[in-house]
Amino acid sequence: MNEPLYGTPHAHGPLLGPLSPPLVRSTTAGQPDAETLRAMGAGERPGEFYQRLGHQNGRAFESLVASHEGADGAVAFASGMAAISGAMAAHLATGDRVLVAEEIYGGTSAFATTDLVRFGVRVDRFSALDLDGLRAQLQRPAKFVVFESPINPTLRVVDIAAVAKLARAAGALTLFDGTFAPPPVQWALRLGVDLVAHSATKFYGGHSDVLAGVVAGRHELLGPIEAWRRRTGAVLAPDPAWLLLRSWPTLLLRLQAQQEAALVLARGLADEVRAGRLVEVSYPGLPGDRDHELARRQMGGGGCVVTVEVAGGLPGARRAFDRLQRIARAPSLGGVESLATLPAFTTHASLTPAQRRTAGIADGLMRIAVGLEGADVLLGDVRQALQG
Ligand code: PLP
Numbered sequence: 114m115n116e117p118l119y120g121t122p123h124a125h126g127p128l129l130g131p132l133s134p135p136l137v138r139s140t141t142a143g144q145p146d147a148e149t150l151r152a153m154g155a156g157e158r159p160g161e162f163y164q165r166l167g168h169q170n171g172r173a174f175e176s177l178v179a180s181h182e183g184a185d186g187a188v189a190f191a192s193g194m195a196a197i198s199g200a201m202a203a204h205l206a207t208g209d210r211v212l213v214a215e216e217i218y219g220g221t222s223a224f225a226t227t228d229l230v231r232f233g234v235r236v237d238r239f240s241a242l243d244l245d246g247l248r249a250q251l252q253r254p255a256k257f258v259v260f261e262s263p264i265n266p267t268l269r270v271v272d273i274a275a276v277a278k279l280a281r282a283a284g285a286l287t288l289f290d291g292t293f294a295p296p297p298v299q300w301a302l303r304l305g306v307d308l309v310a311h312s313a314t315k316f317y318g319g320h321s322d323v324l325a326g327v328v329a330g331r332h333e334l335l336g337p338i339e340a341w342r343r344r345t346g347a348v349l350a351p352d353p354a355w356l357l358l359r360s361w362p363t364l365l366l367r368l369q370a371q372q373e374a375a376l377v378l379a380r381g382l383a384d385e386v387r388a389g390r391l392v393e394v395s396y397p398g399l400p401g402d403r404d405h406e407l408a409r410r411q412m413g414g415g416g417c418v419v420t421v422e423v424a425g426g427l428p429g430a431r432r433a434f435d436r437l438q439r440i441a442r443a444p445s446l447g448g449v450e451s452l453a454t455l456p457a458f459t460t461h462a463s464l465t466p467a468q469r470r471t472a473g474i475a476d477g478l479m480r481i482a483v484g485l486e487g488a489d490v491l492l493g494d495v496r497q498a499l500q501g
Contacts (some may be wrong), residue, residue: 120477127248134353140164170354173333184329189349193312194324196218203341207233214241214260239273251283261290266456266480268395270404277305315447323356371417377488427476436498446482
């Protein structure tokens with residue numbers, strides 16, 4: 114976390130007017146004459162024209178994300194799923210093949226297996242934790258390899274550089290879902306992926322009050338994605354874009370504080386394992402974690418989510434969940450409020466207990482997305498919840 118803190122966003126040169134960016138809701142922009150209208154309509158002149166084609170609040174957010182991620186550019190969407198689905202759809206055609214990790218966000222999985230398949234794209238699955246399996250899958254041409262790390266909810270860590278290298282050698286593009294760990298926790302583009310997508314609803318928004326998505330990468334890959342967004346109208350609206358600009362100056366401070374608290378929480382909860390109230394604490398920032406060495410190589414810390422397995426399986430996890438007093442019972446992550454969920458009832462509810470066990474998702478898992486209440490408060494809350 115040695116990167117400089119960002120100040121008030123001024124992505125388009127020094128601000129001459131208001132210090133904080135104005136919110137511009139206008140759906141259209143006045144043009145001075147016919148020649149300007151012609152040039153803008155023909156795409157020869159940049160600037161404000163019509164909101165679906167791009168607008169200043171959205172572009173300011175995109176510039177910040179691009180510089181933060183170390184990308185040529187970024188394209189912002191109305192949600193994380195619009196960004197992920199758009200990034201794939203913009204580059205795929207009937208007959209193409211994509212490799213989608215088994216361990217991926219459910220919405221991404223559903224889009225691939227329902228919609229891409231409907232349009233004649235072949236979708237094959239692989240485990241992002243099994244590089245030999247991926248190598249074998251890449252013997253046949255694939256257009257995309259889609260994966261995430263740390264994996265939800267187990268917080269297993271994927272060797273991002275190794276996956277990117279295998280895919281590149283086989284001529285496949287990598288689309289990485291970086292939602293769980295934006296820079297500086299993890300620089301996915303530096304590790305070699307071609308495109309990184311985020312649910313900006315999470316850390317970029319940071320306050321559980323904005324739904325947004327963004328994809329960043331090289332210009333030549335973003336061009337078709339931006340064109341897809343224009344044609345489908347999946348653009349991020351000015352109001353959420355403005356909220357993202359509002360959240361930006363505190364991004365690094367929030368990530369730093371949330372990550373520090375997550376480490377303290379994970380460490381403290383190790384006592385609960387010794388006491389038999391927890392079966393396991395998963396957090397890649399913990400020296401004892403099975404993926405700690407890999408996390409140390411590719412992450413700037415262990416991230417802001419801690420997953421615990423409560424003793425007593427699902428009944429045990431339910432009891433602890435219901436007893437939480439400070440941590441809110443709600444899906445999502447990345448906000449200033451700490452949130453807890455039970456994967457057996459949410460992300461993995463459609464699997465049978467046996468299928469969940471095969472996928473490494475114990476029924477007693479409780480995922481805690483760490484916010485800004487302070488590590489002592491959170492540790493105290495989980496401890497009292499486990500006493501029940
Ligand atoms: N990717 C991950 C890892 C997520 O957790 C989520 C949402 O929870 C998404 C993508 C989808 O993002 P959104 O809800 O903004 O569409």
